[in-house]
Amino acid sequence: MCGIVGYVGSRDSIEVLLEGLARLEYRGYDSAGVAVVADGSIDMRKRGGKLSVLRESLDADVLPESGTGVGHTRWATHGGPTDENAHPHLGDDGKLALIHNGIIENFGELRAELESAGEAFESETDTEAAALMLGRIYRETGDLTLAMRRLVARLEGQFTLLATHADHPQLVVGADHNSPLLIGFGEGENFLGSDVNAFVKYTKKAEALGNNQIVTITPDSVNVTDFDGNVVTDNKTFEISWDAAASEKGGWSSFMAKEISEGPEAVENTVRSRIKDGLVRLDESEMFSADVLSQIDRIVIVACGTASYSAMVGKYAIETWTKLPVEVELAHEFRYREPAVTQNTLVISISQSGETMDTKMAVQYAKQLGARTLAICNTQGSTIPRESDAVLYLHAGPEVAVASTKAYLAQVVGQFLFGLHLAEVLGTMSDGDIREITDALLALPEQLRQTLETGKEVRELAHWMSDTRSVLFLGRHVGYPVALEGALKLKEISYIHAEGFAGGELKHGPIALIEPGQVVFVVVPSSRTQPTMHSKIVSNIQEIKARGARIIAVAEEGDAAVMPYADVVLRYGTTNPMLAGVLAVVPLHLFALELATAKGLDVDQPRNLAKSVTVE
Numbered sequence: 001m002c003g004i005v006g007y008v009g010s011r012d013s014i015e016v017l018l019e020g021l022a023r024l025e026y027r028g029y030d031s032a033g034v035a036v037v038a039d040g041s042i043d044m045r046k047r048g049g050k051l052s053v054l055r056e057s058l059d060a061d062v063l064p065e066s067g068t069g070v071g072h073t074r075w076a077t078h079g080g081p082t083d084e085n086a087h088p089h090l091g092d093d094g095k096l097a098l099i100h101n102g103i104i105e106n107f108g109e110l111r112a113e114l115e116s117a118g119e120a121f122e123s124e125t126d127t128e129a130a131a132l133m134l135g136r137i138y139r140e141t142g143d144l145t146l147a148m149r150r151l152v153a154r155l156e157g158q159f160t161l162l163a164t165h166a167d168h169p170q171l172v173v174g175a176d177h178n179s180p181l182l183i184g185f186g187e188g189e190n191f192l193g194s195d196v197n198a199f200v201k202y203t204k205k206a207e208a209l210g211n212n213q214i215v216t217i218t219p220d221s222v223n224v225t226d227f228d229g230n231v232v233t234d235n236k237t238f239e240i241s242w243d244a245a246a247s248e249k250g251g252w253s254s255f256m257a258k259e260i261s262e263g264p265e266a267v268e269n270t271v272r273s274r275i276k277d278g279l280v281r282l283d284e285s286e287m288f289s290a291d292v293l294s295q296i297d298r299i300v301i302v303a304c305g306t307a308s309y310s311a312m313v314g315k316y317a318i319e320t321w322t323k324l325p326v327e328v329e330l331a332h333e334f335r336y337r338e339p340a341v342t343q344n345t346l347v348i349s350i351s352q353s354g355e356t357m358d359t360k361m362a363v364q365y366a367k368q369l370g371a372r373t374l375a376i377c378n379t380q381g382s383t384i385p386r387e388s389d390a391v392l393y394l395h396a397g398p399e400v401a402v403a404s405t406k407a408y409l410a411q412v413v414g415q416f417l418f419g420l421h422l423a424e425v426l427g428t429m430s431d432g433d434i435r436e437i438t439d440a441l442l443a444l445p446e447q448l449r450q451t452l453e454t455g456k457e458v459r460e461l462a463h464w465m466s467d468t469r470s471v472l473f474l475g476r477h478v479g480y481p482v483a484l485e486g487a488l489k490l491k492e493i494s495y496i497h498a499e500g501f502a503g504g505e506l507k508h509g510p511i512a513l514i515e516p517g518q519v520v521f522v523v524v525p526s527s528r529t530q531p532t533m534h535s536k537i538v539s540n541i542q543e544i545k546a547r548g549a550r551i552i553a554v555a556e557e558g559d560a561a562v563m564p565y566a567d568v569v570l571r572y573g574t575t576n577p578m579l580a581g582v583l584a585v586v587p588l589h590l591f592a593l594e595l596a597t598a599k600g601l602d603v604d605q606p607r608n609l610a611k612s613v614t615v616e
């Protein structure tokens, strides 16, 4: 959840660290800090609050220029977001600086041991125990890499650590255990980071450390070993496929606004190169063989949050197209029960970041149980795809806003691609039927662009509703997960009560919430392709309208049946019923953005949240 960056080279490290932290701030924005090695000592500055507070402090009182340093942006776990608890933490009488992402579970025990040995703590963090312990081990060895190796043997939990020491002016050492760390290779300089955003401005050549590895970087060398000290040479280097500018705000008011506008491109880039002659062609080197696919008798999709709602949309399509049973399960629920999984079960994980701890643990558990695992993921070099048997990469580009928008769209179409591929292999759809869907998929980007044009209408709606304290969302079929997604987005960034329901559930309880003036968004299925469900939802609308609700219908173009009952109608384009969940979500994403903006909230960095949830 925290963002980590390390640098050695000839640039001014403060500049590199602040640039990296600015691009990593979405991982945590409670507090931030940097430490550099200069003139045989460590100089450190850290501040509670957003990165801008640290920047102001560094502008007012500069640190000495140095080519070696580490930087951290925090999402607090142990200890509140204060100056003292911000990272780095010092060890070896202030000669060593350490930063950390993750949780050190045995820190209480370590703290007691260190205190009885005379070490004094300045913070409430688990990290400081690791810093002080590393300092003590270093004093015995004089070798920072060796000291790190001995330190990690003492730690329980999950962590990425970076350390630098005043005795070694051009060296940074990192370690990872169940937490991501990437290397960026430069010319006469090297970088470390929680993800490639940390260094994409300076180099496109990257490599992800495997689990339980230690890396030592100097300006001219990168050495990786496992925790036992054996040299590692088989980590895969890759080229970052997007430019630094892609993760910049450009002229947009927020990353979220920018990313919503990039939805059409995210879908286009994910889909277009995979459709050949109307059929889906996935990269053979990353996908299962047809033999393996034909043995699959059940699919379980694991994910969290928005990714799990995308999975619920995917389920409708994959089950319809492949005739295989498909279940969706929250990754953290799957992980702690005894699911009936066999070697013929395919467990698909969906993750934008590829680092969500709950999802990663579910994938590891599925493998232990003998299942085959496929990752549908947006982030190159991330852990979940590396730990899965096969991968389908999404090409949504970097997503910086904490609230996921364009990645949701890519996640849904990524599942469609896999579903169609599997249907072809299993022979459950004719080529003609597949082509009908791929045509509809290829039409989505343009339809998304048209749906984005509802922006102005949605803005007016949001202004009108800026004092609203509760919003309900209703949907059927793929409109149901869309309703859940609309409610989640609103909670996340507007901090108001929002709930999503399946239309059919209304009379089983939620209708009691309806009172005069209650706003209800209703995601309406197509009257052309789903007439029965359409008439059911129109009945739902009448029922709640009769009780005084204000109805905002999200309905297909040309659907006149909702007009007499809806206070506002937002439109999405005509498409295949399975694909409607891609279009209908856009007005809801826009609404969440506009309502939070109207309330004057920070839409990119909502309170208490971080983009990449790398702790359980």
Ligand code: F6R
Binding pocket: 304, 305, 306, 307, 308, 350, 351, 352, 353, 354, 355, 356, 359, 402, 403, 404, 405, 488, 489, 492, 611, 612, 613
């Ligand atoms: C909500 C949101 C989260 C993520 C969830 C999973 O807007 O972004 O609910 O969808 O934390 O994250 P990934 O997809 O990175 O595994």
